[in-house]
Amino acid sequence: MxxxxxxxxxxxxxxxxxxxxxxxxxxxxxxxxxxxxxDWSPQVDIAETPKEFTIMAEIPEVKKEDVKVSIDSGVVTIQGERKQEKEEKDKKFHRIERFYGSFSRSFSLPDNIDANAAQATFKDGVLSLQIPKTAAAQPKAIEVKVA
Missing domain, CATH: 1.20.5 (Single alpha-helices involved in coiled-coils or other helix-helix interfaces)
Incomplete structure (x- = not known):
């Protein structure tokens, strides 16, 4: 363990x-x-490797056409909507615990991301977003001379 x-x-x-x-x-x-x-908000996992950030969001019963992902100034935003099924004449609900309607989640990432190379996949109700990192700027050592 x-x-x-x-x-x-x-x-x-x-x-x-x-x-x-x-x-x-x-x-x-x-x-x-x-x-x-x-508004409801989907649960997410955010992971980091030396090469990329991965965001996985659980959004069951949402069509990929109803999900929008944007990256602006280091902020990743996931938006969408889960639509409620129409009430049927012979169906009576005794309990509704699932959330419906629009959702939006935003996450700030460091400046070293390559937003243009980001890729998103959607399978089995899970949105997976891979955002590669750019080459990190190496600190430059400056020699100081004593006069």
Whole structure:
């Protein structure tokens, strides 16, 4: 078993996420359809290797046409919408716990990314975004002469 360092901020973040999901309640939108007050946000994993950053977002039941990824000034933004199925005449819902509507997640990355070479794939409800790094600027040593 791997030893994992305790991060109290992660615990607080997880608790806050569970809290915000629990207090969101349904309301009528301007179109008359049921919507939620808080937009939902997909869960993501962000990993870094010496060559690239990888962002994987879970967005089940979302078509790839409904997902937009943009990179601007080192900020990666994932936007999209999960549409709720239309209510059928003979179907009565007893509980709806999944989130519907639009979502947006943004992440700041270091300046050493190559936004033009970024690639995104979408398979089985998981968006995978690979953003290569550029060659890191090496610090230049300057010799100081004593006069």
């Amino acid at each position: 791997a030893i994992v360092k305790f991060d109290p901020w992660r615990e607080i973040e997880d608790m806050f996420d569970r809290y915000t999901r629990a207090i969101s309640f349904p309301r009528k939108s301007t179109t008359g359809e049921i919507a939620t007050i808080a």
